[in-house]
Amino acid sequence: MTVHARKAMLRAGTVLATLALSPALFSGAIRAQEAATQNTAGQTAAAEAEAAATATSGTLLDVVVVGAGQEKVAIDTPQAVTVLDAEDLERIQARSVGELFSEVPGATVIGSSSVLGESFNIRGIGETLSSDETRIIMQVDGVNKFFEQYRMGSFFADPELYKRVEVLKGPASSTLYGSGAMGGVISFTTRDASDFLDPGDVFGGRLKTTWDSNANGWLGSAIFAGRPVEDLELLGAFNYRQANDVVDGAGDKIDDSDFTSLNGLAKARYTFGADKDQSVWGSYSQWTSDEDNQNYDQLEWGSSFGDVDRTVTDQTAIIGYDNAFTGNDLLDVKAQVSWSKTLIEQTNQDEICYSPVYCTYPFGLASDYSYETWQAKAQNTARLDLGDSLEAFVTTGVDAQYQERRNPRYFATYTQPGSSSHAEGYTTIAGGFAQAEFLWADRVTVIPGMRIDYTNLDPTSYRSGGVLVDNLDSSSDVGYSPKLAAHVKVTDWLGVFGSVAHTERLPSLDEVYAGYRVNDVKKELSNNVEGGFSLSFDDVITAGDGVRFKATAFRNSITNFYASYWDSTTSSVVTDVLENAIYHGLELEAGYSSATWFASAGASLIRGENEVSGDYLKAIPADNAFVRLGYVFADYDLTVGYKGEFFAGQDLVSGSENATGGYALHNLFAAWKPEDGMMAGSEVRVNVDNVFDREYRNHLDYDNGAGRSFKLSFARSF
Known part of the structure; x- marks a missing residue:
């Protein structure tokens, strides 16, 4: 599809969204109220368990976790998980x-x-100019998403497509998700037709529009769900979002924060079998952005890399099969195959002058960066009755992926495949895993697990001085990820937990083949220990209320740590291999919920040091905390609340990293969702972010954050 065709599609999408959306009003009674009425057809066991839990306490710590093994509420996991x-x-x-x-x-x-x-950082692991995409695993509906282009982000999507985000912190996630998840896992779940269909419904959906005063941004969203026959569910979702440049607290525009994006999701699921315990399903999603005259550098927006016209397309397609084998505790099978591609096409790239007499096109007249990945995985969970009050859930599985990385750079007379810092090639990964969860008397949970991954890197040809060279050998290795975790309910209100996990990150193409040579790089080895306690109290102030608290401390020791950074002297990405890097810290989460009041809070303190030199590690976030407090006016179907975000100054920095000052952000929100009358099924939300228009900068960002923003959204379900 040409650039003009893409722009025409974006304009058409704008018109369609405008015609489709009518003013729709909405609310936001807390999760506790909604759980009492939600029981839509096709709800999973996880959703039903979550509804039962949130009906009591309604806190984040009572949300069911589905990505850490057997379904359990977050407060009962032996790992720090936020949902x-x-x-x-x-x-x-x-x-x-x-x-x-x-x-x-x-x-x-x-x-x-x-x-x-945008990229991500978990527990201090995650830096924009390194291969951290392999240290943090990102998934959408179980499909690994990977993109790496220096001076760009690593994940492209619209939040409107998702109904759930799970963040599993630490290397213990590697057992189920893949070796090398030193920071952890971020798992996104897209919307389903059953989210918009009540029992007996043939058709349903939602129309929504959102306006943002800062950047005059707006969103148009249309979701259509159908059940044309009893066992077939269909979903189609379309979103168009656009915004001008965001303004910071000082009133200055933030370069290249303007954008337009067009994205959509199509899903189908057919359920069958005598017990309706089997299903086949498929989905396709796409996110596209097409912008002209952008800075090549999307992090610092320096002029040294010039401007480009840039089109970004992210696609994911999945076919899956589930079979619960009703009546057979030894079988519960899930399998899927998928295809994913992230492509950035850059045209009209600027000539860059390094001196008055030396100008060139280092990235070509045009260039592409693409990652295309085929994946397949299958797993089974068996339930074993081991005697009085003792049972086990054993999950075993295999997965594999084949990824093709391309970076053609187009010059007037030839095409250069890749560069000295961004090699083209293929990555093949095959792994197997097993995890058992032993549960005794609903009090003690012990979770041993093991994963083994084989990785092969195969570089393709490259050009050096205009001459095609094809003489690099492939490289392969094996990574191991064992773990042992335990959770004990000492009393009905006190729980203690802990885990020991080891994982091995296999080097990426950039690390092995940087500089058009085969580098003898070793695996990164992570040894993580974490533990903590949780508190659960019900009927504390009023009948039916609940208080939850969870504290987690961790220490992650990484051997052969590859720390990459931009060296302004040589104008290149430089990688230092640290003999031993230590990350340690503390995470706190708390929540309270009653029929009228609700509150949540969280805090994080993270440190990172080079154990050999004693220097601080880069990319350590500032100490931070948040608190959210709200009240439900049940008679009016109205919820109002406040959220504060507090950040300490960060001066534990090294090298060229700059210290940053502390700041506090104050935000207000309100939501209305009438349950009766002509407006039933409508929602309206009002947010005021950064109420006092504070000028600030997140320590791990290269630019200031957004100033005061008024956000208004209208939605109507049908």
């Missing part, structure tokens, strides 16, 4: 995926205010 469900995502009203993480202790977005400059 944002559909209500959380609606309440935040994020203009980009990165804004969703303001309430996830230990995790933050890094990079810039541009939607094309």
